[in-house]
Amino acid sequence: MNDHLLSMHDLTAADVVRILDTAESFREVGTRVIKKVPALRGRTVVNLFLENSTRTRISFELAAKRLSADVINFSASGSSVAKGESLKDTALTLQAMGADAIVIRHSSSGSPLQLTRWVDAHVLNAGDGTHEHPTQALLDLYTMREKLGHLEGLRVAIVGDVLHSRVARSLSVGLVTMGADVTLVGPPTLIPPDAPGWGVHVSYDIDGVIPKLDVVYVLRVQRERQRLEYFPSVREYARLFGLSRRRAAMLPEHALIMHPGPMNRGVEIDSDVADQPASVIEEQVTNGIAVRMALLFLLLGGRREDAA
Amino acid sequence: MSERVVILGARVVDPVSGTDDVRDVVVADGRIAGPEAADGAERIDAEGLVLAPGLVDLHAHLREPGDEHKETVETGTRAAAAGGFTAVAAMANTVPVTDHAAIVHEVRDLAAAASLADVFPVGAITTGLAGETLAEMGEMVDAGVRVFSDDGRSVPTARLLRNALVYATAFPVEVVIAEHAEDASLVEDGHMHEGAVSASLGLAGRPAAAEEIAVARDLAIARATGGRLHLCHLSTARAVDLVRRAKTEGVRVTAEVTPHHLTFTDEDLRTYDTHLKMNPPLRTAEDREALRAGVADGTIDVIATDHAPHAVEEKEAEFDRSPPGTIGLETALAVVLTELVHPGVIPLARAIDALSVAPARILRAADHGGALDPGRPANLVLFDPGDTWTVEPPFVSKARNSAFTGRTLRGRVRATMLRGAFTVADGKPTR
Secondary structure, eight states, rough: OOSSSGGGOOOOHHHHHHHHHHHHHHHGGSSSOOOOTTTTOOOOEEEEESSHHHHHHHHHHHHHHHTTOOEEEEEESSTTTTTTOOOHHHHHHHHHHSSSSEEEEESSSHHHHHHTTOOOOEEEEEETTTTOOOOHHEEEEHHHHHHHSTTTTTTEESSOOOOTOHHHHHHHHHHHTOOEEEEEEOOOOSSSSTGGGTTTTTEEEEHGGGOOSSSEEEOOOTTTTHTSSSOOOOOHHHHHHOOOHHHHSSSSSOEEOOSSSSBTTTTBBOOHHHTOOOOOTHHHHHHHHHHHHHHHHHHHHHOOGGGO | OOEEEEEEEEEETTTTEEEHHHHHHEEEEEEEGGGGGGGEEEEEEEETTTEEEEEEEEEEEETTTTOTTTTHHHHHHHHHHHHTEEEEEEEEESSOOOOOOOHHHHHHHHHHTTSSSSSEEEBOBBBGGGGBOOHHHHHHTTOOOOOOEEEEEEOOOOOHHHHHHHHHGSSSOEEEEOOOOOHHHHHOOOOOSSSSHHHHHHEEEHHHHHHHHHHHHHHHHHHOOOOOEEEEEEOOHHHHHHHHHHHHHOOOEEEEOOOTTOOOOOOGGGOGGGGGSSSSSOHHHHHHHHHHHHHHSSSSEEEEEBOOOOOHHSSOOOOOOOOOOOTTTTTTHHHHIIITTTTTSOHHHHHIIIIIHHHHHTTOOOTSSSSOTTBOOOOOEEEEEEEEEOOOOOSSSSOOOTTTOOEEEEEEEEEEEETTTEETTEEEEOO
């Protein structure tokens, strides 16, 4: 693995397997009464969350704490950033404070890469603009592997606003790396024009795709996109692309229903579907902590013997 | 202060008179003089160097008044001189906007005080660059403005552009309406060329079609009105084709391209280098080749820098928050030599035509752009076409946001002369 985790493009199939295997060994820690190992004792992890995200920040915070790292949460509101401090100056400050790893969430695509030019710390991309969200992709790969036993050859549809989704971009790359068969489904206005170049299929016919799937991965659809004329109405979106009960019933028995959260129940996914047994949305959250522990551990070079 | 010098043995390239040979050139009393004035003049050995009409930049942002933290008329014209320019068109997006004569006079006075290059303020087409009502062009024409532009955005409606082109025909001198051709609705929130690279970087795009639409619209209006249109910084292959066809049909249009669009492609943005963020954006290799061909066959008349200085902290920001543009005055000649002349895409005379003669003609800058005949003002550049150097800060410009930083270029300015006075000598600004 590289010094940083910026993009799923940085990872080979062997890297992904190593991360998922490491996560496997850490998942048990979360089931203990004392949910802590000393692997990163004395190391400092900064959560630099310049875009609001409670879920991902908490997941990273728990991951670092369970590894016994010192964790500092730095968010935009109420910080020097709110007073107009630049990303570079913020980075230099964190550098001076001795951060070993910086977990960055930012609304600007590419900001984690820029950060690596200014600091010595390991940088983990926790979501940058509409670019990538590799830790989400890895936890999704973990969940798929755990539930279905393998990734190679899996038939996965990613449904919704792929164009603006960092999750879709990272997950597509990761799935293709692992040899899965990926189909992007959504209104053509929300599918990147170059998607076929990613090594994936594109379909506008969700009903034709669903019966052959191992995983249907539903993306959040922001109502904001309707204002920008990407689709006529939320109602029409739900009718053409929403995961309704009728469509969920067309899935093979073993198929998983996944969603990166937070969900718009009734828009991209029917409320009953989100709560049915095939849905592993809650487990995605639990697995996220283990995967992030694995990433911090591998990037920061924690000692194996302290991981138990 | 004006020198009497004789420049010995330079290759003199003057597209206006069709000169391209080795000869001595005498300068006396601010003008090119006959050989009789050579006696007692300072002798400058220029063997192996090229002497040409001083370069003329049709498109620069000098930032004053209003954004003096980025550049001033003085620092900008010093950078211009360093790059071999003797005349610069200063774009209208100052604060306040150059949409009335007072700002025109202010900018020209600042330039006169610095005496580093002649500055030709460009007037705004619409008041405040707001795209709503025509600016008082007549007053600015009286103040000497010959080119109008809302550079930074297109004139938003076809009707407004039509009226600007028609209205401008009222003046006794030829007035040019220069368009930044990008359809606003397609580039809103876009930060780079829309394509495979923008998709993989997660950056919203500015599609090529945005330029094609605006260019097609503007050409249709120019054709219908007989108005005089100039198209700024073309970036797409299809726009070049549209201009080529319009010219054969007699539409009164000229076009320009920047050194950076002739050099880079969207692939170069994979590192999120904000120095390569431009409007219009850097396009594909295919577009770049079409732009080069357009310069070679004369479809594109002018190479202009779109010199766009920004403060260091403004460019050291997240990509989507960084302002677009690169500085270009100090590198333009070397880039054109390196990318077009040395590889044989265009002859040197065509480069001088695109960097001096054609822009001077459009600007009505009669003292610039040649010919290098006795009696003409001595606005000259002397350069070594083969000298190799690497672009790196600091720059003569107040800014350092050069897209070319780190690149090795071939061709370097040795001296620049404005009306017989050296603004650059031995490769360095004289003041």
